[in-house]
Amino acid sequence: MLNQPTYYLNNWQNLKLIAFTLILYLFCHSISAQEKLVEEIKIEINEIKKGEKAYNEKNSYIALLNDLGSALRFVNSDSLLIVSKEAHLLSKETDNKEEESRALMNIGDYYSDKGGHKEAVDFYNQALVLAKTLNNTELIISIGNNLASEHMYTGNYALALKGYLENLELAEKEGDQTMESILNENIANLYASQKDFEHAIYFFEKVKNINKKIGDNITSAQTLSNLAYTYSEMRNFKDAHISIDKSIDIFKKNKIWEWLAHAYMVKGRIYLLQKKYSLALYWYGESDLLHKDFQDERGVIDIYNGMAEAHFALKNDSLALDLALKSYDISKKIKSMEGIMDGSRTLYKIYKNNNDYVTALKYHEIYKTISDSLSRDENRNSLNILKTEIAYKNQKEELIEENKKALAKQKFYIYLSLAAILILAIVAIIIFWAEKTQKRLIQELKKQKDNLEQRKLDLQASNETKDKLFSIIAHDLRGPIGALENVLRMFKSGDMNIEEFNSFLPKLKTDVNNISFTLNNLLNWGRSQMKASITIPSNILLFNIVQGNIDLLNELANTKMITVENLVPDNIYIRADKNQLNIVLRNLLSNAIKFTPNKGCITIGATEKNDHIEVFIKDTGQGIPPNIQEKILQENSNFTTYGTNNEKGTGLGLALCKEMLANNGGTLWIQSEVNKGSIFYFTVPNGKIQSKKSA
Numbered sequence: 001m002l003n004q005p006t007y008y009l010n011n012w013q014n015l016k017l018i019a020f021t022l023i024l025y026l027f028c029h030s031i032s033a034q035e036k037l038v039e040e041i042k043i044e045i046n047e048i049k050k051g052e053k054a055y056n057e058k059n060s061y062i063a064l065l066n067d068l069g070s071a072l073r074f075v076n077s078d079s080l081l082i083v084s085k086e087a088h089l090l091s092k093e094t095d096n097k098e099e100e101s102r103a104l105m106n107i108g109d110y111y112s113d114k115g116g117h118k119e120a121v122d123f124y125n126q127a128l129v130l131a132k133t134l135n136n137t138e139l140i141i142s143i144g145n146n147l148a149s150e151h152m153y154t155g156n157y158a159l160a161l162k163g164y165l166e167n168l169e170l171a172e173k174e175g176d177q178t179m180e181s182i183l184n185e186n187i188a189n190l191y192a193s194q195k196d197f198e199h200a201i202y203f204f205e206k207v208k209n210i211n212k213k214i215g216d217n218i219t220s221a222q223t224l225s226n227l228a229y230t231y232s233e234m235r236n237f238k239d240a241h242i243s244i245d246k247s248i249d250i251f252k253k254n255k256i257w258e259w260l261a262h263a264y265m266v267k268g269r270i271y272l273l274q275k276k277y278s279l280a281l282y283w284y285g286e287s288d289l290l291h292k293d294f295q296d297e298r299g300v301i302d303i304y305n306g307m308a309e310a311h312f313a314l315k316n317d318s319l320a321l322d323l324a325l326k327s328y329d330i331s332k333k334i335k336s337m338e339g340i341m342d343g344s345r346t347l348y349k350i351y352k353n354n355n356d357y358v359t360a361l362k363y364h365e366i367y368k369t370i371s372d373s374l375s376r377d378e379n380r381n382s383l384n385i386l387k388t389e390i391a392y393k394n395q396k397e398e399l400i401e402e403n404k405k406a407l408a409k410q411k412f413y414i415y416l417s418l419a420a421i422l423i424l425a426i427v428a429i430i431i432f433w434a435e436k437t438q439k440r441l442i443q444e445l446k447k448q449k450d451n452l453e454q455r456k457l458d459l460q461a462s463n464e465t466k467d468k469l470f471s472i473i474a475h476d477l478r479g480p481i482g483a484l485e486n487v488l489r490m491f492k493s494g495d496m497n498i499e500e501f502n503s504f505l506p507k508l509k510t511d512v513n514n515i516s517f518t519l520n521n522l523l524n525w526g527r528s529q530m531k532a533s534i535t536i537p538s539n540i541l542l543f544n545i546v547q548g549n550i551d552l553l554n555e556l557a558n559t560k561m562i563t564v565e566n567l568v569p570d571n572i573y574i575r576a577d578k579n580q581l582n583i584v585l586r587n588l589l590s591n592a593i594k595f596t597p598n599k600g601c602i603t604i605g606a607t608e609k610n611d612h613i614e615v616f617i618k619d620t621g622q623g624i625p626p627n628i629q630e631k632i633l634q635e636n637s638n639f640t641t642y643g644t645n646n647e648k649g650t651g652l653g654l655a656l657c658k659e660m661l662a663n664n665g666g667t668l669w670i671q672s673e674v675n676k677g678s679i680f681y682f683t684v685p686n687g688k689i690q691s692k693k694s695a
Helices: 004-028 032-050 058-071 077-093 097-113 117-134 137-153 157-174 177-193 197-214 217-233 237-254 257-273 277-291 297-313 317-334 337-353 357-374 377-419 421-493 498-529 542-552 554-559 578-594 626-633 653-663
Strands: 538-541 563-566 573-576 601-608 612-619 668-673 677-685
Touching (some): 058 077, 058 097, 097 117, 097 137, 137 177, 157 177, 197 217, 237 257, 257 297, 297 317, 317 337, 377 421, 538 578, 542 554, 542 563, 542 601, 554 578, 573 578, 573 677, 578 612, 578 653, 578 677, 626 653, 626 668, 653 668, 653 677
Parallel strands (some): 563 601
Antiparallel strands (some): 538 573
């Protein structure tokens, strides 16, 4: 044990570069509360170096390294990584799992700030595993919050919300009000990013109440700063200015420079939305000046993009373009989904204004892709489910409160009756009435709870159907129609000549064909969902209906030089609804063409069984992996992939085929091998062969 102080003095050499960098930085800069923390840790390390202070346990030294790493996050990120790796190595040597977990979390923070989302998630998960083995709830919540925020940065709001809620439950159980405040605020920001301001304000109000209990004005100022941003997006500029000015005063008074820089950015945003562009540029500039003292690339994205929007509004296109590109490049570097979306939208407006339609269209497509990704179905569904739970909780609390009031009133009458011994009969009646009322209230509460649960399930089912419809309309119809509209508008206004217009015609024709096919599937699927589709079976000659669908899709097959053969015997009759069978054949043949490469071959045939006909559609396409086969055959599945020429589907085709075949007493299954092709089989009832009339 006596040799351990010498151990730390030797290991001091590993920190020479960090200490030198830190001393230089602190000599030239002032970084708020972090400066004070880093300075205190530096003094303690210097005391160890000079022998004025000796540590008899490695764990104290490792904890000091982790504290230093955390303090260096926005001061010197490279030193953060070096210090945290040293702490991680020493903690593994001493089997100190708590400090090892903290070191892994610090390394995750480094990669998060650098845009290494995959690495950040990996290190956070490693840290979380260690924290859970120790059952260290405080550390679990802290790491879990960072991990959920990382999912938010990548646009996976559903996973982020799940993480925030799980850790919020832990924080409430442990009475950790600081983390309760942080997690509720993160959930509020999630709703604000989806423009659901009603629920964002709901969670901000919860945060404000928690902050009052904590009594920390700096934490309250941070909340006010974020709340001001949300107010500005709601165009509630009065409350936005009041909130941001309060937060700025607190940050200035306490020298919290990094948060003051954020508050200045929010104030710039408020003025930008008010179209007071010169004032917006002033506050964005103040924020940018403060940010030059930090290593926080995520924090400057909104500054540069906001300045670009202000300069664009003031017709300073050159400055606007430089700043927008700067914001966009930083966003791409650290893989900030929202930053890429905002930057591409600004660049689209600038290039369009400068008549550079090709570049403008490129950035518009990037914006649409990211925007659709951030508002995808699972994100909206997760947030909608939480809304339902909030509404249910509020109604439940109201009912409980009413119950409490009723019970309080009953107790009052009971106590009053007990005081009057001479009127025992009245007391008995009151008690009986009270018990009866209580039972009725409990029954009503249970009944309303059951109703709410049923309403929740109905709402989920309704949302799933609605979201599926809107998703298809938004992704598969709006895009091609929008492209057609843009081309026609540009041609009509003279921005596009006849040669350029003609070059777009093949793509436009393909888009229109896809729209027609998608609309047809959408209409049939919608009818089936509304139970408006009626099955009317009749005897059908299978060869003719197969050949009719081959002829219908012949042009599509010819574009890929695909041969389609009809090997169905000309004497097989089936018993089915003709329109519904057409839908099945058309979708299966269309899929076969989509996933068959150029110059491939598709064969359609049929064999007679006892009481049914087995039809097959065989292709020489790319095949389907076993795990994908399971997905596309699952109940209510609308799984879709891209074809060999990047053809896009809606995911409704196979679902529609399964429903139509089920209506006609048939089934669907697949045989497929990757790179060798697929065979789709289905059955339909055997029809009666129509006998010819004699002359």
